[in-house]
Amino acid sequence: xxxxxxxxxxxxxxxxxxxxxxxxxxxxxxxxxxxxxxxxxxxxxxxxxxxxxxxxxxxxxxxxxxxxxxxxxxxxxxxxxxxxxxxxxxxxxxxxxxxxxxxxxxxxxxxxxxxxxxxxxxxxxxxxxxxxxxxxxxxxxxxxxxxxxxxxxxxxxxxxxxxxxxxxxxxxxxxxxxxxxxxxxxxxxxxxxxxxxxxxxxxxxxxxxxxxxxxxxxxxxxxxxxxxxxxxxxxxxxxxxxxxxxxxxx
Amino acid sequence: xxxxxxxxxxxxxxxxxxxxxxxxxxxxxxxxxxxxxxxxxxxxxxxxxxxxxxxxxxxxxxxxxxxxxxxxxxxxxxxxxxxxxxxxxxxxxxxxxxxxxxxxxxxxxxxxxxxxxxxxxxxxxxxxxxxxxxxxxxxxxxxxxxxxxxxxxxxxxxxxxxxxxxxxxxxxxxxxxxxxxxxxxxxxxxxxxxxxxxxxxxxxxxxxxxxxxxxxxxxxxxxxxxxxxxxxxxxxxxxxxxxxxxxxxxxxxxxxxxxxxxxxxxxxxxxxxxxxxxxxxxxxxxxxxxxxxxxxxxxxxxxxxxxxxxxxxxxxxxxxxxxxxxxxxxxxxxxxxxxxxxxxxxxxxxxxxxxxxxxxxxxxxxxxxxxxxxxxxxxxxxxxxxxxxxxxxxxxxxxxxxxxxxxxxxxxxxxxxxxxxxxxxxxxxxxxxxxxxxxxxxxxxxxxxxxxxxxxxxxxxxxxxxxxxxxxxxxxxxxxxxxxxxxxxx
Numbered sequence: 001x002x003x004x005x006x007x008x009x010x011x012x013x014x015x016x017x018x019x020x021x022x023x024x025x026x027x028x029x030x031x032x033x034x035x036x037x038x039x040x041x042x043x044x045x046x047x048x049x050x051x052x053x054x055x056x057x058x059x060x061x062x063x064x065x066x067x068x069x070x071x072x073x074x075x076x077x078x079x080x081x082x083x084x085x086x087x088x089x090x091x092x093x094x095x096x097x098x099x100x101x102x103x104x105x106x107x108x109x110x111x112x113x114x115x116x117x118x119x120x121x122x123x124x125x126x127x128x129x130x131x132x133x134x135x136x137x138x139x140x141x142x143x144x145x146x147x148x149x150x151x152x153x154x155x156x157x158x159x160x161x162x163x164x165x166x167x168x169x170x171x172x173x174x175x176x177x178x179x180x181x182x183x184x185x186x187x188x189x190x191x192x193x194x195x196x197x198x199x200x201x202x203x204x205x206x207x208x209x210x211x212x213x214x215x216x217x218x219x220x221x222x223x224x225x226x227x228x229x230x231x232x233x234x235x236x237x238x239x240x241x242x243x244x245x246x247x248x249x250x
Numbered sequence: 251x252x253x254x255x256x257x258x259x260x261x262x263x264x265x266x267x268x269x270x271x272x273x274x275x276x277x278x279x280x281x282x283x284x285x286x287x288x289x290x291x292x293x294x295x296x297x298x299x300x301x302x303x304x305x306x307x308x309x310x311x312x313x314x315x316x317x318x319x320x321x322x323x324x325x326x327x328x329x330x331x332x333x334x335x336x337x338x339x340x341x342x343x344x345x346x347x348x349x350x351x352x353x354x355x356x357x358x359x360x361x362x363x364x365x366x367x368x369x370x371x372x373x374x375x376x377x378x379x380x381x382x383x384x385x386x387x388x389x390x391x392x393x394x395x396x397x398x399x400x401x402x403x404x405x406x407x408x409x410x411x412x413x414x415x416x417x418x419x420x421x422x423x424x425x426x427x428x429x430x431x432x433x434x435x436x437x438x439x440x441x442x443x444x445x446x447x448x449x450x451x452x453x454x455x456x457x458x459x460x461x462x463x464x465x466x467x468x469x470x471x472x473x474x475x476x477x478x479x480x481x482x483x484x485x486x487x488x489x490x491x492x493x494x495x496x497x498x499x500x501x502x503x504x505x506x507x508x509x510x511x512x513x514x515x516x517x518x519x520x521x522x523x524x525x526x527x528x529x530x531x532x533x534x535x536x537x538x539x540x541x542x543x544x545x546x547x548x549x550x551x552x553x554x555x556x557x558x559x560x561x562x563x564x565x566x567x568x569x570x571x572x573x574x575x576x577x578x579x580x581x582x583x584x585x586x587x588x589x590x591x592x593x594x595x596x597x598x599x600x601x602x603x604x605x606x607x608x609x610x611x612x613x614x615x616x617x618x619x620x621x622x623x624x625x626x627x628x629x630x631x632x633x634x635x636x637x638x639x640x641x642x643x644x645x646x647x648x649x650x651x652x653x654x655x656x657x658x659x660x661x662x663x664x665x666x667x668x669x670x671x672x673x674x675x676x677x678x679x680x681x682x683x684x685x686x687x688x689x690x691x692x693x694x695x696x697x698x699x700x701x702x703x704x705x706x707x708x709x710x711x712x713x714x715x716x717x718x719x720x721x722x723x724x725x726x727x728x729x730x731x732x733x734x735x736x737x738x739x740x
Contacts, residue, residue, distance in 0.1 A: 050691050072694035081695075088692040092710030101706055102696035109697065141710065158696065 001026045001197045002047075002166055007058035009039075009046055009222075016042040018222035019058070024166075024215075027194040031208055031233060032201045034219035035241040040201045041085060043219070044170045047199075048082040049075050062166060077109035079165030083155040083172050090142040095154065098142045099124060103161055127160040131187050148175030149184075156187040167191070168199045173207035185210030205237035220244045282339035288312065291445055294339045298414040298448075301421060311434045311444035318438045324601040325630045325662060326570045328506070328543065336477045336508060338446045387412065387451045387467040399463065406462050408492075409454040413481050416452035423454055427485055431514035431551040431578070439510040439572075440547040443479045447512065450480035455490035455521070464720060466495040477508040484514070486521035488554065493524040495723060506534075506569060511546045519554030519581065524562070526719055527575075528727055531567035533734075536625075538597030541569025548575035549605075552584035552613075560587040561604065562718045564727040566734040569598060574632065576605035579613035579641075586615040589715040591727070593734045594627035594659070603633035603664075608644035608674065617648040620712045623659035624735050630662040637674035644674040652682040653711050655704070655735065705732040 002024040009017040016039045024030045034040055046053050047060060049072035060067040067075050090098060104114050115123075128138060131153050143151050152172055159167055169188065173181055188198070188211050200211055208216075208230065216232040217224045218241075225244055226232070282293045291312055295305040320331070387410065403410050409420065417424050434444045451467045469480060486492055509531060515523050525548075534541025544567075550559035561575040577586025588604035606615035615635065623629035629652065637644040652661035663680050685707050693703035709716070709728055716724045 048691075048695050051687065071700075072691060073697050073699050076695055076697040084692065084695075088686075088689050090689060090693070090707060090710055092713040093706055098696075098706070101698060101702065102693075105699070105702060106697040162696070 001028070001063060002199070003059075003061040004047075005059050005061075007043075007046070007060065008056040009042060010054050010056060011042070011052055016053075016222055017046070020219075020223045022217065022224055024197045024199060026197055027192075028215060029192065029198040029200060029211065029213045031213035031216045031230075032199060032219050032224075033203065033216060033233060033236055035244070036203075038219045039222040040219055041170055044082055044168045044199070044201060047075075047168060048072060048080055073105070074109075076162075076164075077106055080168070081159050081162060081164030081166065082168045083152075083159060083170060085171040085174060087143050087146075087151040087155055089144045089146075091144055093142050095138045095140060095142045096124065099158065099161060102158065106162060123161060124157075127157055130160070130190065131157055132183050133157065149177065149180035152176055152180065152184055153187070156184055160187065160191060165195060166197050166199070168201065169211075170201045171203070172200075173202055173204065181207070181210060205233050208233045218244065280341050281337045284337055285334035286312075286336070286338060286446065290338055294446060294448060297339060297341070298417070300414075300417055303421075303425070304417055307429070307434070308445050311441050312446075314435055315438070315441040315445055318441060320438050324572050324632070325628065325664075326572060326599040326601050328570055328599075331506075331508060331543070333442075338477060338479070339448055387465075403462070407456040407459055408461050409452065410465055411452055413450045413452040413483060414448075416483075420452075420454070423485070424452070424483070427514070427516055428481075428483055429514075431516060431549045432512050432547050437547060439545040440512050443481060443510050443512045443547070446477075447479045447481035450482040450511070450513075451484075451494075452482075453484040453492060453494065455486045455492045457488040457490060459487075459490045461490070461492040464493050464495060466497070468497045477510065479509075480511045482511070482513040483516075484523060484525070485516045486518065486523045486557075488518045489520045490518075491522045493526070493720065495526040495528070495720065497528045497530070506541060506543055507532075508543050509546070509568075511548075513546070513548040513575075515548075515550035515559055517550065517552050517554060517557035517559050517581075517584075520556045521554060522558040522560075523550065524560045525550070525575070526562040526723060527564065528723060528730065529563065529565045529567055529571075530730060532569075533567050533596060533598050534569040536596050538569065541598075542567065544568035544571045544573060546573040548573065549578065550576065550586070551578045552581050552586060552610075555581040555583055555610070557581050557584045558587070559585075560589070560718070562589045562715065563591070563602075564715075564719070564730065565590070565592040565600065565602060566730050568600075571598075571600040571602050573602045574604055576607065576634075577615060578607045578609065579615060579644075580609045581613075582610040583612045584610055585613070587718075588615075588617045588619070589718040590619045591622070591712045591715045591731065592620070592629060592631075593622045593624075593731050594629045595625040595734055596627060597625070598627040600628070601630045601632055603631045605634040606636070606646055608635075608637040608641040608646070610641060612643040613641060614644070615646045617646070617650070618714055619648075619650045620715055621650070621652040621661050622655065622708060622711065622731070622735070623652065623661045624655035626658045628660045628662070630664060632664045632666075634666040634668070635676055635678075636666075636668040637671045637676070639670045641671050642673045644669075644671060644676075646674075646676045648676070648678045648680075650678075650680040651711070652680075653708070654682065654684045701732075704735060708732070708735060 004020055004022040007017050007020040032040055055068055062078055065078060100120055133153055137150055143154060200213060213230050216228055216230060218226040282290050291308050295308060432440050434441060453465060455461050484494060515525060517523050531542035531544055552559050559577050565571055579586050586606050592600045592602050594600045604617055617633060619631050621629040621631055631650045635646045650663050654661055661682055665678055667676055689707055690703050708731060716727060719727055
């Protein structure tokens with residue numbers, strides 16, 4: 001599904017990713033954990049195609065397609081979805097308007113016709129109900145005045161509607177209380193399928209109690225330094241990242 | 251939002267050339283001698299078959315104008331205008347005063363059709379879809395070429411006709427109101443207009459009548475080296491209501507053309523006038539060659555108690571815009587509103603805003619201005635809110651937002667606030683923002699192209715104002731804004 005080979009990335013002459021290798025298979029939920037500044041968010045932005053990042057070496061393949069040669073919207077059409085750590089506010093643009101514009105844009109790139117309004121509303125209502133979202137929220141401008149938890153739910157709602165094949169969750173648990181964490185996690189779990197892969201980026205084990213990963217990778221100094229099963233997350237929770245910091249010092 | 255999709259399609263269908271109204275119509279024209287003199291004014295007045303008092307009015311204005319100097323306080327710069335290098339009158343040779351559409355030169359009808367204003371269909375559709383009918387007055391250079399729905403409006407007692415016709419047919423009404431809101435001596439451009447104005451619309455709504463349809467005037471400058479000096483006068487008598495829309499376009503030309511219009515609105519007791527403008531004069535090319543100089547004086551007088559005047563404008567065209575649609579809130583409890591979207595791209599210069607002059611008691615006003623600057627353009631909001639000594643309880647709310655696209659453009663806000671009354675409450679809010687790269691990335695991550703993302707964000711920014719426009723025009727305006735900003739990102 002996703003194959004990253006020897007990825008080297010810098011921003012403003014500062015090297016962030018240092019020969020990163022990672023493979024995520026179809027149907028797999030891969031967690032990436034690591035201390036602050038290890039390059040986790042950079043990795044998610046580079047996969048999604050944010051400007052400002054200079055890729056010096058390596059490649060990112062999604063189902064064999066070279067993502068690095070594609071614009072962000074083309075990558076989205078190819079199936080990449082990034083649930084942002086800090087979702088952006090778009091003043092004056094209703095949430096429904098935004099959802100419809102995004103869904104139709106992706107349908108168009110797949111050569112499908114526009115969604116009819118009744119179908120659209122039906123789909124949104126069904127997905128919003130699962131996330132226990134307040135309908136008034138959908139009437140407001142996108143993310144404007146939303147609480148942290150509401151913003152994260154809006155991200156998962158978009159993920160559910162756009163049906164991407166490769167989902168990146170960037171610190172989705174930050175800013176969530178226990179109830180919101182449960183609802184958001186259930187939303188994600190409902191989307192798990194043999195055809196879809198997830199890259200879950202987090203600092204803490206607690207999210208992984210809800211979204212149980214198949215694999216856990218530890219990121220440090222811009223590369224993956226250790227990989228294992230879900231038990232690796234528990235080990236990190238117990239010991240922290242101190243081991244990795246020391247190994248670097250040594 | 252289907253309009254976004256339409257916008258994108260529209261933008262794509264336009265190649266290199268973004269201004270789709272830039273074509274020229276081949277019709278034989280009759281023109282006045284070039285330049286300005288008493289003789290030229292006599293020529294215009296005679297062409298219009300005007301009574302002596304009107305000619306005298308023009309000549310007085312001309313004498314006054316000769317003593318005036320061009321204003322220089324606006325934040326715009328341009329080469330000196332040679333007022334003797336302009337034709338002040340140009341009319342299609344064939345039948346300059348047609349009685350019905352059948353007499354109109356087919357080339358001209360085709361022009362309006364190309365512009366999306368099918369005058370013929372407007373009449374044919376009459377009665378089929380009554381709630382969407384719009385009566386249109388089409389002005390081609392210096393003359394009105396067609397006015398639709400005249401008879402039906404007349405049944406309601408509404409007068410809607412070219413002002414040159416009204417001067418002949420309703421001299422008393424015209425005499426009573428012309429120049430009472432924008433005096434002949436008001437300012438350099440208004441005085442020039444008073445001397446040489448050629449055509450424009452005249453509207454009178456009798457007491458208690460709610461005008462049965464939208465009224466619209468479509469202005470087209472076609473002829474080279476021609477100025478357009480239209481004059482519009484709208485009177486809403488006691489308890490009446492009218493909604494009026496004007497649209498404007500011009501062919502692409504390398505030289506600049508002058509447009510100096512005067513619009514006067516008068517609302518008597520309990521009357522309401524809604525005046526909407528979609529201004530899309532040719533803005534000039536990317537290097538700033540050509541384009542219309544748009545120096546316009548628009549003013550409404552809320553003369554009666556409880557009267558309301560609303561200005562809504564979507565300004566995307568012109569090389570230079572100098573325009574401040576204003577309200578004189580004379581009647582007690584009267585209300586003035588100004589909603590504006592001013593888009594500038596390329597080398598365009600916009601200095602626009604409003605004046606709300608509170609004279610009566612408990613008068614209220616509201617100003618919502620959205621400026622969008624892209625390319626190397628300069629976009630200035632200039633507004634005055636003032637309260638007279640007797641204007642107890644005056645209230646104003648002003649909100650000016652500017653959006654910058656790219657980093658070579660400028661947005662400026664110049665508010666003037668004067669209060670001579672301690673009970674007046676004036677509020678002013680202003681923001682300047684840029685479309686952030688993060689917002690763009692977020693939209694693109696969801697599958698929207700760069701153009702779609704820009705259109706969506708800009709439409710969100712101007713939403714409050716678009717809502718004020720009649721439905722069909724709001725969609726049109728939304729498209730226009732996106733087209734104007736084509737190529738401004740990246």
